[in-house]
Amino acid sequence: MDIFKILDDFQKIDGDAAGRLQYATRRHFMNRVGSKVASVAIPSIFATVVNKAFAQSAAAVDVLNYALTLEYLEDEFYKAGNAAANLIPATDKVIFTTIGKHETAHVAFLVKALGTAAIKKPTFDLTYGGGFADVLTNYKTFVAVSAALEDTGVRAYKGQAGALIADPQILEYALQVHSVEARHAAVARRLFATVNASPATKGWITGKQALVAAVQPIYDGEDNMTQGGVNIKGLASKSDAAVSEAFDEPLTKAAVLAIAGPFIKA
Incomplete structure (x- = not known):
């Protein structure tokens, strides 16, 4: 969820970030190692390069640890859900098993990149301070929380491409990761629609x-009708709802941490 946001923040911290990471793209590694090895090695190799390139940057370490906190949360959530007895129907198990594997891979990537600077995994309250008390016993609630977490991640990606335009290879890598996270959100939202009628x-x-009302801050601002300085309200005689669906708005780091706050105990 956060790799695209991380790269953007690196660019803000260090204007040469994209250039120094140019050689660390997926295409680069695919061209230099066999495909069987590459499928396993790329996350580890890329993380090692990030660690070497930014080990001396306190700001970059802070960004990575922020991302790691969120990835720890998602990883914990899906591990707990997949392990809970009689929670996920057999028909949907493969969906959450796959998403869970993706989040575990993200944690491994960030821990490898940070090395000894990686923060320890926080203690989480998956009930969101009691707001989702039955999250691991009620499938409807579990799906609602899953969709909310994924929607948060997708919004964090939006509006960040501009910083990577000058480095199309890294932009390509980031968009590949982003597209997977967007599919997570789409699947979770469609499941929510089904199980919650x-x-x-x-x-x-x-x-x-x-x-659900408890996660309204995740969606605030998504009804924005001005894009690129142009008010597109009623564009092509479409409804405001239809126009809003064509764009996602970014969430700031502060907003994301505020949303995630009730999940984090210490």
Whole structure:
């Protein structure tokens, strides 16, 4: 979820970041190692390069640890859900098993990149301070929290491409990661629509429509009607809802941490 955001923040911290990471793209490694080895080695090799390039940057370490905190949360959430007895129906198990593997890989990437600077895994409260008390016993609640977490991640990606335009290879790598996270969100939202009998919920966000009231901050601002300085309200005679669906708005680091706060005990 956070690799695209990390690269963008690196660019803000160090204007040469993209250039120094140019050789660390997926295409580069695929061209230099056999495909069987590459499928296993790329995350580890890329993380090692990041660690070497930014080991002396306190700001970069801070960004990576922020990302690691969020990845720890998602990894913990899916591990707990997949391990819970009689929670996930057999028909949906493969979905959450796959998403869980992706989040575990993200944690491994960030821990490797940070090395000894990596923060320890926090203690989490997956009930969100009691707001989702039955998250590991009620499948409807579990799916709602999954979709909310994934929607948060997707919004964190948006609006960041500009910083990587000058380095198309890294932009390509980031967008590959982003597309996977967006598919997580789409699947989780469609499952939410099915299990909660909510036909108004689509695979994408409409306006600032929240899945459940407790997570409204995740969706605030998504009803923005001005893009690129142009007010597109009523564009091509479409409804405001339809226009809002065409764009996702970014979430700031502060907003994401505020949203995640109730999940983190210490």
